Amino acid sequence: LVRFLTRLVREATQKKLFSGISVGSHSEPVDILQYADDTIFIGEDNLDNVKTLKVILRCFKLASGLKVNFAKSSLGGIGVNREVLISYAETLHCKLSPIPFQYFGIPIGVNPSRFETWQPIIKKFSKKLSAWRARTLSIDGRVCLINLPLYFMSFYRMPRMVVKQLTKLQRNFFWGAKNEESKMAWVS
Numbered sequence: 001l002v003r004f005l006t007r008l009v010r011e012a013t014q015k016k017l018f019s020g021i022s023v024g025s026h027s028e029p030v031d032i033l034q035y036a037d038d039t040i041f042i043g044e045d046n047l048d049n050v051k052t053l054k055v056i057l058r059c060f061k062l063a064s065g066l067k068v069n070f071a072k073s074s075l076g077g078i079g080v081n082r083e084v085l086i087s088y089a090e091t092l093h094c095k096l097s098p099i100p101f102q103y104f105g106i107p108i109g110v111n112p113s114r115f116e117t118w119q120p121i122i123k124k125f126s127k128k129l130s131a132w133r134a135r136t137l138s139i140d141g142r143v144c145l146i147n148l149p150l151y152f153m154s155f156y157r158m159p160r161m162v163v164k165q166l167t168k169l170q171r172n173f174f175w176g177a178k179n180e181e182s183k184m185a186w187v188s
Contacts, residue, residue, distance in 0.1 A: 004060065006034065012056055017048075050092060073095075074089075074095050075092060077099070112156035125169060126169055128148060142174050
């Protein structure tokens, strides 16, 4: 069923009925993201896209027998006029999504070059590390834990200040430092 919905969106895109967005240096087209039963449609800001999306969802319902729960669905737009978003949400009979929002732990609709964007991630990472005692974990276990920020780094480029702060947390945890106490890394 997931493939069927993807195929409907891709066909609409190929027929120029739905306009996704292009990302990256190679202008890769993106129009739908799916994981299990979670779906995000990504498209340009225009009423034709909204109407086409409504038709796609209606076709999906008729073909699969599954009904989209619009009460649980939401519409969000980055850089889109709020009044326009409200009219789109009314067309789809869904609610507005607050921007920024989280998708699988990744903040969407934020400015990744701002330190404030990374504060919750730094705080969460710090809590995760403090919950574990470095002395009770093997080196492999410590390496696994200190690599948690890689997930976020695969989506956004971190500001230098954030990298410095995370690196300090990682080093202190890896070498077992407590508070501001320094540990010596011996090399043989």
